[in-house]
Amino acid sequence: MIERPTTCGFCSCGCALYVEPKDGRVGAICPSANHPVSTGRLCIKGWNATPSVLGTNRLRTPLVRKGDSLEPASWEEAISLTASALKQAGPDKTGAIGSSKTTNEECYALVKLARSIIGTPNIDGACRFYDASLIRALLDTTGTPASQTDISSIADAGAILIVGANAREMSPHVASRVEDAVVENGCSVVAADPRFFALAPGAEVSLHPRPGTDLIWLRALIREIIDHRLYTDDAPAIPGFEELRVSVADATVDGLGALCGMEGAAVAEAAQTLARSKPLVVMFGLGVLQQPNSTEIVKALASVANLLGGAVVPLRGQNNAQGAADLGLANDFLPGYAPLEDSEARSVWESAWSCRLPSGPGMSAVEMIRACGSGELAALMVFGDNVALSAPSTEETVKALGKAGFLAVADLYLTETAELANVVFPASSFLEKDGTFTSIERRVQRVRKVFEPVGESRSDLEIIADLAAALGKDLARDPQAVMAEISAHVPQYEGVSYEALDKSWGRQWPLNGAAAKLTPVPVVAADRDEEYPFRLVAGRINFHQQTGTMAVRSGVLAREYPGAYAEMNEADAGKLGLRPGRPIRISSKTGALTRNLIFSDALPAGCVHVPHFFGGDSPNALASYDCDPVSGVPAYKAIPVKIEAVK
Numbered sequence: 001m002i003e004r005p006t007t008c009g010f011c012s013c014g015c016a017l018y019v020e021p022k023d024g025r026v027g028a029i030c031p032s033a034n035h036p037v038s039t040g041r042l043c044i045k046g047w048n049a050t051p052s053v054l055g056t057n058r059l060r061t062p063l064v065r066k067g068d069s070l071e072p073a074s075w076e077e078a079i080s081l082t083a084s085a086l087k088q089a090g091p092d093k094t095g096a097i098g099s100s101k102t103t104n105e106e107c108y109a110l111v112k113l114a115r116s117i118i119g120t121p122n123i124d125g126a127c128r129f130y131d132a133s134l135i136r137a138l139l140d141t142t143g144t145p146a147s148q149t150d151i152s153s154i155a156d157a158g159a160i161l162i163v164g165a166n167a168r169e170m171s172p173h174v175a176s177r178v179e180d181a182v183v184e185n186g187c188s189v190v191a192a193d194p195r196f197f198a199l200a201p202g203a204e205v206s207l208h209p210r211p212g213t214d215l216i217w218l219r220a221l222i223r224e225i226i227d228h229r230l231y232t233d234d235a236p237a238i239p240g241f242e243e244l245r246v247s248v249a250d251a252t253v254d255g256l257g258a259l260c261g262m263e264g265a266a267v268a269e270a271a272q273t274l275a276r277s278k279p280l281v282v283m284f285g286l287g288v289l290q291q292p293n294s295t296e297i298v299k300a301l302a303s304v305a306n307l308l309g310g311a312v313v314p315l316r317g318q319n320n321a322q323g324a325a326d327l328g329l330a331n332d333f334l335p336g337y338a339p340l341e342d343s344e345a346r347s348v349w350e351s352a353w354s355c356r357l358p359s360g361p362g363m364s365a366v367e368m369i370r371a372c373g374s375g376e377l378a379a380l381m382v383f384g385d386n387v388a389l390s391a392p393s394t395e396e397t398v399k400a401l402g403k404a405g406f407l408a409v410a411d412l413y414l415t416e417t418a419e420l421a422n423v424v425f426p427a428s429s430f431l432e433k434d435g436t437f438t439s440i441e442r443r444v445q446r447v448r449k450v451f452e453p454v455g456e457s458r459s460d461l462e463i464i465a466d467l468a469a470a471l472g473k474d475l476a477r478d479p480q481a482v483m484a485e486i487s488a489h490v491p492q493y494e495g496v497s498y499e500a501l502d503k504s505w506g507r508q509w510p511l512n513g514a515a516a517k518l519t520p521v522p523v524v525a526a527d528r529d530e531e532y533p534f535r536l537v538a539g540r541i542n543f544h545q546q547t548g549t550m551a552v553r554s555g556v557l558a559r560e561y562p563g564a565y566a567e568m569n570e571a572d573a574g575k576l577g578l579r580p581g582r583p584i585r586i587s588s589k590t591g592a593l594t595r596n597l598i599f600s601d602a603l604p605a606g607c608v609h610v611p612h613f614f615g616g617d618s619p620n621a622l623a624s625y626d627c628d629p630v631s632g633v634p635a636y637k638a639i640p641v642k643i644e645a646v647k
């Protein structure tokens with residue numbers, strides 16, 4: 001067994017685990033018993049998906065497209081071909097999309113490569129497809145684009161509001177702390193989700209709003225808190241209090257049944273419940289973060305926390321989603337959340353990187369994919385994300401990527417995205433490199449090399465440095481040296497070093513006393529579509545992770561989730577003449593997919609639940625390129641759909 005643990009490379013909880021090598025394979029896995037999150041436990045993905053990163057069909061050598069096929073090539077040829085394509089495209093017509101699965105050091109290096117060496121403004125992260133809407137929303141309300149408390153402290157909560165997050169499926173260690181809070185601390189839970197999910201039985205108030213109506217009932221909830229003076233004594237002194245009060249003056253719990261499909265009395269009860277017990281934790285997940293108005297919903301939830309003196313806990317998905325955002329893997333922010341519009345911040349980074357930076361954002365990840373199809377972008381690099389499946393409108397996305405003038409992909413496996421590439425770089429997994437991840441609770445932790453890289457694969461950091469060298473510049477290849485640069489320039493990471501991280505279970509970057517603010521909540525209408533009368537509830541399940549690249553290669557996970565399905569309640573299915581076990585076609589204005597039907601009383605009327613599945617059968621195919629106007633996150637949730645039997 002290795003002397004020190006590494007950090008799990010799946011969800012954002014940041015569990016520590018020991019991995020024992022045996023004949024080039026994972027011989028044993030053991031969670032750390034003393035780690036503050038894992039506490040001797042792993043979720044089913046931690047136990048069973050970890051070995052899949054060393055699968056026999058891993059990419060082992062660079063591939064270069066010759067004619068219609070990808071052929072093995074040397075690293076020199078692959079790097080040279082890519083560098084030539086980037087030079088030919090030019091900075092404005094080049095884009096780069098990074099991954100929240102790579103290390104902090106790799107995220108930072110990619111940002112530096114794009115902005116200071118290539119000179120392109122078009123750099124973004126895969127968080128754009130998942131949870132980027134929380135960044136601006138929380139900067140405007142809590143001042144901290146991250147969790148305000150740690151996972152272990154959730155067990156001490158007196159009240160918890162959890163919205164749009166089936167925590168037991170996506171963040172099991174968070175769910176266990178919620179259950180501990182209820183059983184051991186008498187915590188009052190208010191759970192809001194269209195589905196009746198696993199934590200709901202322990203909830204004191206269970207709300208089931210119609211998908212797409214969260215902002216409507218949240219306006220009513222906030223008015224209840226203000227009208228009944230349930231807020232803390234110092235809440236009226238928070239900047240924006242009066243503007244918030246005025247903005248919800250027309251909201252009412254009356255009529256929520258017609259608008260949201262739930263009783264107004266339940267929302268009034270929720271307000272009293274949340275205000276009654278301290279401390280309060282407000283928690284939300286992708287059910288909030290992928291709606292058409294996700295930024296405004298997050299602001300409203302943060303306002304609930306600020307009014308009641310609570311803490312916000314966004315449930316991010318990927319293992320390094322927090323770190324990727326911290327290190328500037330975004331089209332609109334520099335490392336440390338300095339906006340590109342800030343001339344002083346630009347000056348700091350221009351000095352650090354010896355370059356000139358644009359004064360505004362480049363293309364987002366979604367925009368870059370579309371630009372490949374239109375020819376506006378001539379070259380695109382994708383590191384560590386299967387964008388063919390994680391982006392919306394799968395059919396249109398695949399066509400756009402297929403039209404790219406030049407596409408380079410770095411990944412572990414020949415994914416659907418890599419199959420479309422001109423150059424494919426074999427990358428290394430989290431078990432084959434050193435670095436750091438930052439977890440959901442802002443905990444920066446060591447990632448330690450356990451195995452030698454498979455075949456000729458290299459870490460993303462080495463690949464990025466190779467590209468920089470081919471472009472005539474030097475970038476550090478040593479992850480420890482990159483962290484030293486991060487520590488010197490990114491405020492949240494000041495004082496972070498491998499030596500310091502090795503002395504304990506990592507280090508949580510500080511909140512630094514960011515001041516709370518309140519913001520108005522806009523009025524939105526509850527829209528209906530007669531042609532597409534149902535609303536899609538797209539969700540994750542415990543046996544799946546992101547696009548399934550690794551999870552599908554786990555025999556245990558594939559066995560436990562052997563086939564794609566969709567869920568409806570029996571009454572809705574009966575009206576349409578649908579039978580369980582038979583295939584149904586689910587269509588939106590953008591796309592369609594076929595699933596076998598399962599009856600479920602967890603679904604309210606007018607909804608269909610479509611879990612993500614292995615191998616590309618994703619509900620993302622039903623989403624359009626319409627995005628939240630503030631964050632640019634695609635609207636994967638609450639999509640209007642129609643349902644019919646497959647003849």
